[in-house]
Amino acid sequence: MSAQTQIQSQxxxxxxxxxxxxxxxxxxxxxxxxxxxxxxxxxxxVMIISFTDENTLARNGYSLFPEKWxxxxxxxxxxxxxxxxxxxxxxxxxxxxxxxxxxIATALFAYAISRRDFKYRxxxxxxxxxxxxxxxxxxxxxIIVTQLLGLKDSIWALxxxxxxxxxxxxxxxxxxSTMVPDAIIESGRIxxxxxxxxxxxxxxxLALPGLATIALFSTLGYWNDWFNALLYINTxxxxxxxxxxxxxxxxxxxxxxxxxxxxxxxxxxQSMPQDTSRMAMVVLATGPIVxxxxxxxxxxxxxxxxxxxxx
Amino acid sequence: xxRKKKGFIPALALLMVMxxxxxxxxxxxxxxxxPEKPVELIWYTIGTPQKDxxxxxxxxxxxxxxxxxxTVKMSMVDWGDYAQKLQVMTASGEAxxxxxxxxxxxxxxxxxxxxxxLQTDDLLKEYGQGIVDTLDPAFLEGSKVDGHNYGxxxxxxxxxxxxxxxxxxxxxxxxxxxxxxxxxxxxxxxLKTIKASEPDIYPLAVDKNQVPYVPYDYVIEKLPxxxxxxxxxxxxxxxxxxxxxxxxxxxxxxxxxxxxxPTEAATLDxxxxxxxxxxxxxxxxxxxxxxxxxxxxxxxxxxxxTPASEPLIYNWSVMGxxxxxxxxxxxxxxxxxxxxxxxxxxxxxxxxxxxxEGVHYKKVNDTVMENLDESKNYDMPTFALGNxxxxxxxxxxxxxxxxxxKKFNDAGxxxxxxxxxxxTSKVATEIAAVNNVKQEFWAALMTGTVDPxxxxxxxxxxxxxxxxxxxxxxxxxxxxxxRAANK
Numbered sequence: 001m002s003a004q005t006q007i008q009s010q011x012x013x014x015x016x017x018x019x020x021x022x023x024x025x026x027x028x029x030x031x032x033x034x035x036x037x038x039x040x041x042x043x044x045x046v047m048i049i050s051f052t053d054e055n056t057l058a059r060n061g062y063s064l065f066p067e068k069w070x071x072x073x074x075x076x077x078x079x080x081x082x083x084x085x086x087x088x089x090x091x092x093x094x095x096x097x098x099x100x101x102x103x104i105a106t107a108l109f110a111y112a113i114s115r116r117d118f119k120y121r122x123x124x125x126x127x128x129x130x131x132x133x134x135x136x137x138x139x140x141x142x143i144i145v146t147q148l149l150g151l152k153d154s155i156w157a158l159x160x161x162x163x164x165x166x167x168x169x170x171x172x173x174x175x176x177s178t179m180v181p182d183a184i185i186e187s188g189r190i191x192x193x194x195x196x197x198x199x200x201x202x203x204x205x206l207a208l209p210g211l212a213t214i215a216l217f218s219t220l221g222y223w224n225d226w227f228n229a230l231l232y233i234n235t236x237x238x239x240x241x242x243x244x245x246x247x248x249x250x251x252x253x254x255x256x257x258x259x260x261x262x263x264x265x266x267x268x269x270q271s272m273p274q275d276t277s278r279m280a281m282v283v284l285a286t287g288p289i290v291x292x293x294x295x296x297x298x299x300x301x302x303x304x305x306x307x308x309x310x311x
Numbered sequence: 312x313x314r315k316k317k318g319f320i321p322a323l324a325l326l327m328v329m330x331x332x333x334x335x336x337x338x339x340x341x342x343x344x345x346p347e348k349p350v351e352l353i354w355y356t357i358g359t360p361q362k363d364x365x366x367x368x369x370x371x372x373x374x375x376x377x378x379x380x381x382t383v384k385m386s387m388v389d390w391g392d393y394a395q396k397l398q399v400m401t402a403s404g405e406a407x408x409x410x411x412x413x414x415x416x417x418x419x420x421x422x423x424x425x426x427x428x429l430q431t432d433d434l435l436k437e438y439g440q441g442i443v444d445t446l447d448p449a450f451l452e453g454s455k456v457d458g459h460n461y462g463x464x465x466x467x468x469x470x471x472x473x474x475x476x477x478x479x480x481x482x483x484x485x486x487x488x489x490x491x492x493x494x495x496x497x498x499x500x501x502l503k504t505i506k507a508s509e510p511d512i513y514p515l516a517v518d519k520n521q522v523p524y525v526p527y528d529y530v531i532e533k534l535p536x537x538x539x540x541x542x543x544x545x546x547x548x549x550x551x552x553x554x555x556x557x558x559x560x561x562x563x564x565x566x567x568x569x570x571x572x573p574t575e576a577a578t579l580d581x582x583x584x585x586x587x588x589x590x591x592x593x594x595x596x597x598x599x600x601x602x603x604x605x606x607x608x609x610x611x612x613x614x615x616x617t618p619a620s621e622p623l624i625y626n627w628s629v630m631g632x633x634x635x636x637x638x639x640x641x642x643x644x645x646x647x648x649x650x651x652x653x654x655x656x657x658x659x660x661x662x663x664x665x666x667x668e669g670v671h672y673k674k675v676n677d678t679v680m681e682n683l684d685e686s687k688n689y690d691m692p693t694f695a696l697g698n699x700x701x702x703x704x705x706x707x708x709x710x711x712x713x714x715x716x717k718k719f720n721d722a723g724x725x726x727x728x729x730x731x732x733x734x735t736s737k738v739a740t741e742i743a744a745v746n747n748v749k750q751e752f753w754a755a756l757m758t759g760t761v762d763p764x765x766x767x768x769x770x771x772x773x774x775x776x777x778x779x780x781x782x783x784x785x786x787x788x789x790x791x792x793x794r795a796a797n798k
Contacts, residue, residue: 142400165644255390256520256583
């Protein structure tokens with residue numbers, strides 16, 4: 001982007017309508033820069049803490065420039081690491097499978113209710129929309145998932161509850177009905193394509209930016225989900241990364257609240273990872289998902305429909 | 312299009328019927344509860360899930376199938392998640408037979424009143440005789456809710472006794488004598504010495520959860536309603552109005568000003584950092600026999616302690632660890648038989664606690680065992696799994712450990728409110744308001760951060776405005792009823 005503007009400003013000699021005055025330029029850059037720093041800083045801080053020596057941390061507290069650095073936390077995590085690797089595996093599997101299922105289901109639903117010639121479109125639109133206003137609440141949901149669907153302690157309990165989100169359906173429906181002109185669908189029909197042909201060959205390629213948005217949302221949703229695991233998963237083998245982190249945090253908090261309980265605090269404290277190891281886990285848990293953004297970003301600029309239809 | 316649409320509804324209906332049928336198939340049938348055809352008990356308990364639970368439970372099941380015709384499936388739920396998860400599970404009527412409960416996780420009294428647990432008065436008489444015989448009567452008496460038992464307390468330390476803990480390195484260095492220490496005031500000369508010569512050390516380590524010890528029994532932990540320990544008329548008073556509390560808060564404030572207490576005490580979540588680095592001299596804790604050894608081993612340097620109160624049996628100490636039978640169990644008798652066996656049979660109890668002999672531990676002699684490497688896959692919280700006095704000693708434990716526990720339990724006297732549980736449902740709004748006021752003042756007052764002469768009055772005014780008097784009146788009414796019923 002910046003390269004483009006540079007070329008533009010070079011080619012348009014003299015006055016450039018897009019150019020800001022130097023003062024405003026500096027101010028805006030500074031504002032954006034400060035905001036960016038505010039977003040990045042906590043994460044950098046966590047990284048620094050994860051590389052701090054444990055004893056130094058206990059003595060001096062958190063510091064940007066620790067007296068003594070150490071990679072002890074990471075080596076501890078990787079040594080005791082089969083739980084960590086397993087959780088990584090679970091999280092990645094859940095994220096990938098879940099995103100694929102979620103995007104397919106959402107796209108199919110949204111496309112159907114975006115078509116004006118579908119008789120029950122209003123009913124199904126409302127059917128989805130209704131769940132945004134009301135939901136059954138925790139206990140009924142739990143009963144459905146564990147007793148009716150029998151998903152307790154199964155990886156599907158982490159995937160299915162998050163697969164379809166009414167809000168994403170609404171986004172995608174709007175996207176389909178505004179970005180994919182009826183004329184294109186009609187042209188497909190004239191050329192002899194069936195409903196599925198039109199959907200897969202014409203509509204989906206045009207809707208890539210919309211799909212990428214949904215996919216990104218849903219990837220993040222799956223990656224960061226810990227609550228479903230808290231409810232439905234007992235086997236340590238199926239605990240995803242975020243849930244593992246959350247358990248450790250909850251345990252720490254719990255022990256602090258019950259510090260006067262001797263048998264509890266002595267017994268449990270020993271099994272707790274130390275401060276630096278927890279930070280190292282945060283780093284390891286957040287790291288990979290950062291790469292999801294550039295992956296999806298390239299789809300945002302694709303699929304432009306300008307010029308496809310002449311009105 | 313239209314053909315597809317027609318197919319949709321029946322297909323959906325079929326799918327739903329299938330799921331119902333399939334999930335119903337999960338149930339069991341037939342004549343049950345014999346060694347040939349045992350029933351399965353589902354047991355939820357607290358603790359970080361261990362790898363070898365299923366393996367150990369398979370062994371346990373072999374043993375229990377033979378003895379009482381049950382097999383056991385244990386699920387562990389991590390410490391911090393336990394209360395929330397069990398709440399949802401009991402609310403949804405999930406199949407659970409036995410579950411851990413206590414005063415500090417998945418609250419026993421509250422859930423007993425909600426009907427999560429089976430009332431066990433008759434079951435205890437019929438199938439739990441072993442439990443009744445082994446437990447100190449105070450356990451069963453103290454864990455009654457509205458006159459009935461809903462859970463089986465674990466036989467462990469019964470009273471709670473406050474102690475002052477000391478960092479022994481510093482005691483030795485300055486040759487300090489702790490034999491005369493008992494009250495908060497008696498600590499002063501020691502604190503003074505440490506403050507004068509060790510600027511990096513916190514003389515009196517206090518965090519925001521600490522409350523100075525006063526001889527009162529609280530109706531609800533950490534809410535300012537209590538009766539004096541030596542009460543005869545059982546009149547509930549506002550602790551903040553009592554001379555003892557006023558005096559001790561003054562002393563705390565004095566210590567705070569003198570710099571004995573960490574300046575950030577009122578916001579300090581925990582003392583773990585101090586304990587890890589050893590930068591503390593003394594603090595207060597609840598003890599049990601040989602606690603000094605536990606603390607020393609856990610911190611990595613010697614810790615000694617001396618009493619700061621009498622050993623007293625409180626509700627919360629009795630309910631420290633319990634196993635309850637779920638209200639929707641299919642096999643109440645079997646569950647009670649199992650709990651009875653768990654609390655009386657050393658073979659079962661030790662299998663549940665330490666795993667499989669020869670795999671997770673080996674025996675040194677009849678009562679002592681040694682953990683093997685595999686025990687890292689089966690590291691259970693001993694105190695949460697029933698009678699601890701049946702468990703084998705570790706090689707590092709003193710031989711008379713359980714005798715000392717018994718002595719300690721015998722020495723305990725009953726707190727006045729033992730067995731009385733305040734039902735807060737009628738004053739829930741007031742309790743919430745009182746709790747808010749507590750959030751505002753409690754930590755600052757109790758750590759000595761603010762001057763009690765000024766803030767005690769302010770706190771009391773706000774407590775009154777929040778409806779503390781109404782709560783106290785209701786508590787008093789229930790207490791009087793309880794006393795009349797228990798005469």
